[in-house]
Amino acid sequence: MSADRFERIDRLPFEKVFKDPVHDYIHVRHRIILDLIDTKEFQRLRRIKQLGTAQFTFHGAEHSRFSHSLGVYEITRKIVDMFERNYPDEWDPSMRLVTLCAALLHDLGHGPFSHTFEKIIGSDHEKFTTDIILSEETEIHEVLSRVSPDFPNQVASVITKEHKNPQVVQLISSQIDADRMDYLQRDAFFTGATYGAFDLSRILRVIRPYKHGIAFQYQGMHAVEDYIVSRFQMYMQVYFHPASRGMEVTLDRLLYRAKSLYQEENLYPHFTLLDPFFKDKYTIEDYLRLDDSVLQTAINLWTTSDDAYLSELSTMFLNRRPFKSVAYEKGQDESIVEKLRDIVGNLKYDKELFTRINSSSDLPYDYKLKSKTPIHLMYADGTLIELSEASPIVKSLSGNLHGDHRLYVPKEFLEDNQKNKEVSMFQEDYDEFQKYIINDRIKNPNKN
Template sequence: MCIDSFEKQDRLPIEKVFKDPVHDYIHVRHKLILDLIDTKEFQRLRRIKQLGTAQFTFHGAEHSRFSHSLGVYELSRRIVDMFERNYPDDWDCSMRLVTLCAALLHDVGHGPFSHTFEKIFNTDHESLTTDIILSEGTEVNTILKRVSHDFPNQVASVITKQHPNPQVVQLISSQIDADRMDYLQRDAFFTGATYGAFDLSRILRVIRPYKDGIAFQYQGMHAVEDYIVSRFQMYMQVYFHPASRGMEVTLDRLLYRAKQLYKEQELYPAFDLLDPFFEENPTLDDYLKLDDGVLQTAIILWTESDDAYLSELSKMFLHRKPLKSVTYIDGKDDDVVETLRDIVGHLTYDKNLYTMTNSSSDLPYDYKLKNKTPIHLMQSDGTLVELSKVSSIVKTLSGNLHGDHRLYVPKEFLEEHSDNINMFQEEYDAFQRHIVNGAIIHPNETD
């Protein structure tokens, strides 16, 4: 095992461990890693939930970006240790520290309810991650520069997939990487979705480096196959759950309304920490002040807003009374979707605030995409074969988008025994004529 002068000097006298419910112990041997964990930028991740609005569907999903980031670091450490023991001729051991730092910091730029927040306020967590790594004012940047002045750039290049070593990049970001392996196992554990589990120990046994990246020994094919299927199941059953998306849509609409009111100088109560985002000129310092608690505090205040829409949407989110959905076929049902939105808008609802379409789709695996590295299996003679060529299960899932398209509306339009139906029976009946069993009836089906 090769150790450069900095790494030797940086070793802790006794390794530090973090007890983890998924990986048992997380081992830290480098003072640099421990100091990065202790930075204010990384500690902020304790206050950001990993699964955003999914916590309102799966009540156990209270885990944080902090614990996930530690998990990605730990898996990367185990893989690098194994590479150094078993494949010293194929793995450049000088890549150890940059790999571990990139693994630890890969999500440091995430914000509160990240994907919804990003859409409304035009932020991007990946760009913010590199900003945190590269900006001289951050504690993360100061610590990384202890290795060398250029070391922050090296770590950032792994995040942006521009690092010259493809093995390092693929360990952190590929179709089977330390990031995905941790969040699938972690999210399955905390949501209770046991079908998200896969044989992680076997995958860590058969993963190996080669000249152009990362491969897996052929005899480990079924473990990799299991990972692909588990990923598919988690997206369909957890990440794309209609109720979680309903909470996300409700949050989206209330933030949209708050932004409208701010621009009209009618937002009350005001919330200074969000002003730079409403004005669309936030600094990195502004962003780092945000977490889930900050955003939820704003929403609590807005329940007392003078604006009836913002107040009602805020209460719907806080009290878990989200907009409800019907499924539809993308494109073919556009006219019906607009008809249904108009029906909602005919009442006292604002259809732009109380209706919204939401599409979720995912490729479980694809070997054709230019920006995706195929999963390769290494045969006994050293030749590579792409996974879907030898796995009929993966071939079936490969290249096909899976997910659905949903129209979200106030729940009164979908609940047969709602107390409010009598107040708008005509509109309710008109709405119901276009749906059956929770799905929009395509016009051709009513001919």
């Protein structure tokens, strides 16, 4: 059965709605969408926090991948509805179902604390997403296969950006897509930040399909421009916040230590659900058992570990006592950074576990990279202009990485230890460390 025919007979007798703090109501009109939401694989996303360790910096940021995925679906639904009403010659209605399903399922493969855990097991959420969609053992695959045997492959091809229709791909994954539109507004709402606010309703009015993808009516340029600026500000002020990264570094180091101890057969307490990942031999079923609460439980147990390093790192994470950081200039301060790491390692700390370099950078917008689709504005006569050519503001942000490089160390190295008797015996080493630090940045005293 074709997807468009299935879509016509799959309509619910009554529209289902989900109350949402960002979009007001999320509207579900198809039985297949409701059935996908009800699968165990999708329900698992309720137990995965959207912003990972940022919840330890912004206490309201406890929203889930589940709510974000519904939001991406809702934005996509609004766009597809508008395309069908206003651009019947440019939009293929048979693409509706695959687009909505891909929007809903795009984050299906996220694991506990997302990117930090991915680094430890050497995989990424997009691969897990497609594996879950394509595995015949999952409820997701069973629901998608009701459309046609090939439909799971069609949905997966949108996630991997291999789908034949560029409009569908760009709606889900591009430099201005439904995914980013939702997470910017949703993350701003729950963190309490105002940086992520932009005129979504205006963008949804001026977006339009054309032969090679999606574009925006020229008169809507300022709304698109505002979106780019909002994205830049959210990355600089929220996603790259030094305290959140400090918790991420703490989590990274404790997981690294736990994995090393497991491979040495010295990990105690033992936590069975993580065994497949520590021995690098896991299945989709193993992965789907994991969520934030599983990892939090393991960390809680490890605070009682016989291994002093694992116990300390786990306690730091559980009680929100992260590594602290100092910024440095890449290309200039590497030798000083290594000297500071050595100072930490010369004390009671393991250099590899208790120091970490963390670099965070982002391209707010780029029109030169072949891997990125430029944002195009469309004049009334149908001609296109690339966004940065029309907007001086966007041009100023384009093509340049924005972010910083930070050295993370135990907090006592960046505090006044004169009154702390426990560390005062190492005061000479702390003073040596402080000699290179001023105003939250690394300095070279030889230059003074």
